[in-house]
Amino acid sequence: MTDPFRSDALAGTTAFMAGATSGINLGVAERFAELGAKVYVISRSQDKVDATVSALQSKGTDAAGMAVDVRAYDAVEASLKDCRERFGKIDFLLSGAAGNFVAPALGMSPNAFKTVVDIDLMGTYHVCRAAFEHLNAPGASVVNITAPQAVKPYIMQSHVCAAKAGVNMLTQCLALEWGPLGVRVNAISPGPIKDTEGMRRLAPTPEAEQHAKNAVALRDFGEARDIADACVFLATSAGKYITGEIMYVDGGMVMGDGGMGQVQG
Ligand code: NAP
Ligand code: COA
Numbered sequence: 001m002t003d004p005f006r007s008d009a010l011a012g013t014t015a016f017m018a019g020a021t022s023g024i025n026l027g028v029a030e031r032f033a034e035l036g037a038k039v040y041v042i043s044r045s046q047d048k049v050d051a052t053v054s055a056l057q058s059k060g061t062d063a064a065g066m067a068v069d070v071r072a073y074d075a076v077e078a079s080l081k082d083c084r085e086r087f088g089k090i091d092f093l094l095s096g097a098a099g100n101f102v103a104p105a106l107g108m109s110p111n112a113f114k115t116v117v118d119i120d121l122m123g124t125y126h127v128c129r130a131a132f133e134h135l136n137a138p139g140a141s142v143v144n145i146t147a148p149q150a151v152k153p154y155i156m157q158s159h160v161c162a163a164k165a166g167v168n169m170l171t172q173c174l175a176l177e178w179g180p181l182g183v184r185v186n187a188i189s190p191g192p193i194k195d196t197e198g199m200r201r202l203a204p205t206p207e208a209e210q211h212a213k214n215a216v217a218l219r220d221f222g223e224a225r226d227i228a229d230a231c232v233f234l235a236t237s238a239g240k241y242i243t244g245e246i247m248y249v250d251g252g253m254v255m256g257d258g259g260m261g262q263v264q265g
Contacts, residue, residue, distance in 0.1 A: 004236035011036030014087040014136075015235070016080060018070055018127045019097030021048035023196040025145065027224025028094055028231050033061035035232060040083040041065040042076070043097065062087065070097045070123030077130040089136035092235040095127040096145035098160075100201055105158040113159045120163035121170070128174055128185070138182020141235045144171045145227075146187040146246065148254050168246055175244030184243040188230050191250025194221035217252025 002009055010032055020029040021043040033039050033056050041052050046067040056063035064086055066079040083090060099119040103112065124144050131142070149157050150164035168187055175185040192199050192212045199221065203212045213219055230249045233239050248254050 001237050004233070004238035008036045009232065009236050010092075013091040013235070014038045014040070014083070014089065015092040015094065016040045016042075016083050016090045016131060016134075017094040017096070018042050018068075018076075018123070019145075020094060021045065021052040021065075023198065024190060024193050024224045024227050025094060025096035026052060028096070028228040029056065031225065031228035031232060032092070032235075033059060033063065037092065038062040038087040040079070040087060042068040042070070042079045044069045070095075070126055071118045073126045073130065076126045080130050080134050084134040089140075090131060090134045091136045091140055092231075093127070093131045093135065093140070093142045094145070094231065095124045095142070097123050097127075098145070098147075098163075098198075100157075100160050100198060102156045102201060103159075104156050107156075108159065113162075116159040117163045117166070120160070121166040124167050125170060128170070132178070132183070135183055137178075140183045141239065142174070142178075142183060142185040143231050143234055144185070144187045146171070146189045148189060148191065148248075148250060150189065150246075151254060152256075171246070172244045179243050184234070184239070186234050186239075186242060186245045186247060188227055188234075189246055189248045189250060189254065190222065190227050191216055191248075191253040192221045193224060193227065196224070215253055215257065216250070217255060220251065222249065222251055 015032045015037045017029050019025045020041040029039050039056055049065040049067050053063045053065045068075045068079045099116050144167050146167045147164045149161040150168045171185055171187040203209045226249050
């Protein structure tokens with residue numbers, strides 16, 4: 001068994017990553033490439049896909065991708081088939097495409113609410129559903145990217161809370177169904193991650209940024225690399241007995257503030 005902490009721990013493996021052309025998921029793609037994986041990315045924008053594939057290839061990675069909206073099941077299926085034909089069976093699957101905007105429930109149309117549910121929840125279902133036949137089982141590892149909104153209610157995030165709660169439950173149902181077939185299915189819940197579109201939308205001012213940091217036990221934002229390394233852990237033999245887990249890589253954010261103000265005495 002390959003030492004999971006070696007610098008070539010992912011050599012010879014194939015990773016398919018949905019929504020990996022910017023932000024956190026791009027960081028995961030870059031890290032997998034660094035550790036030797038062949039990487040296939042999808043997202044809506046052809047320009048973003050091309051830029052990501054070129055950047056990965058310029059570092060010597062076997063990379064490819066396709067412009068796909070995860071809401072379109074047939075297109076998701078086509079990209080997985082293309083990945084399998086180019087690189088062989090898929091060892092690691094990341095589903096991280098998502099949409100977010102800040103709006104109260106009464107300040108969005110039914111279509112606005114549905115849009116986020118369609119991208120986050122239906123998109124994750126589409127990616128997992130279409131990927132299964134291409135997974136290298138037994139041994140394949142699936143990671144869905146969820147969010148603290150899945151387990152904590154937030155104002156102006158009803159759409160994301162509902163969608164990501166669904167992602168958590170889908171993850172655990174698939175873990176039960178696919179465990180006997182040798183496929184592990186986990187979710188990673190990032191805390192606030194610096195330099196990301198998500199945090200630009202949720203904390204657009206220095207005051208909002210400070211407020212967000214104060215909500216984290218470690219009092220700082222995380223980095224895409226923190227999420228990437230957790231994915232590596234779950235992709236390798238280090239994580240081989242972990243399934244159905246919602247892994248919080250969030251500086252302690254999901255615990256809340258302890259309810260007593262500052263520590264005294
Ligand atoms: P981001 O940079 O906007 O990344 C979103 C990615 O998904 C992009 O590659 C985007 O590319 C793609 N995408 C969006 N809609 C899509 C669709 N319909 N079909 C296919 N691809 C689509 O966002 P991020 O802030 O890094 O967030 C990444 C993930 O982490 C999300 O799942 C988010 O919920 C989660 N998260 C983020 C934070 C944070 O602090 N940022 C915290 C907790 C959880 P295209 O525009 O080309 O489609
Ligand atoms: N407040 C209220 N409603 C909003 C909104 C906002 N800030 N932004 C979009 N909407 C509504 C639109 O008005 C539309 O509803 P309508 O048809 O009833 O008018 C609906 O949401 C869909 O918008 P549209 O722009 O057509 O969707 P899209 O599929 O092109 O884009 C989004 C999806 C809206 C989620 C867009 O923000 C996006 O592409 N996000 C990806 C990047 C991202 O969010 N990154 C952070 C991840 S955590």
